[in-house]
Amino acid sequence: MTSGAKLFYGLAVFFLVMDVAYILGTKYLVETNRVLGTEWAGVTGFSLALLLSLMLAVYLHLTDNKTDIGPSDWEMAEIEDGAGVLGFFSAGSIWPLQLTIAVMMVAYGLAFWHFWLIVAGVIFLIWGSVMMNLQYGVARDDH
Incomplete structure (x- = not known):
């Protein structure tokens, strides 16, 4: 276990x-x-x-x-045994910040029951998640 x-x-x-x-x-x-x-x-x-x-x-x-x-x-493992490639991290990406702001908009909309803020937050959330997933799939000139 x-x-x-x-x-x-x-x-x-x-x-x-x-x-x-x-x-x-x-x-x-x-x-x-x-x-x-x-x-x-x-x-x-x-x-x-x-x-x-x-x-x-x-x-x-x-x-x-x-x-x-x-x-x-x-039990006999060393620190080096756990080393290796953990995955790709895009340190210069702006999309996680945009997604955070979108989730904050949805949360504030739900907390204060402002329907327009919920809708705007969901739209920004969908747009930001699509753009984050396509960040490296779209040519640099098309951004």
Whole structure:
């Protein structure tokens, strides 16, 4: 089992214990001589965190069964064993900033319920994601 799967299984157990403690703590909490009920917002948050960490742990566990052992799980590994090409990174690209602004527009539109801002943000989001994907597929003169 990979170290990542172990980490997320442990996190799932932690969230399960915290969820049970939160349910019992809020159900039987006595404040000024009256018994309060269970506080469901926190229970929902802990339950969703439990499900998310369990989902990631199962995914990493199943993926590990299909792949070869990685350098992070090999006891005799050196730092150099994990080195190599990690992928292409475009440091001079403006499109991640544009996508961030578009997501911010959508979020503010949803938060303040401005339909025009939601529509403008979605349009900018689609345009920015298309342009980021086509950034190196279009000739430099056509930009």
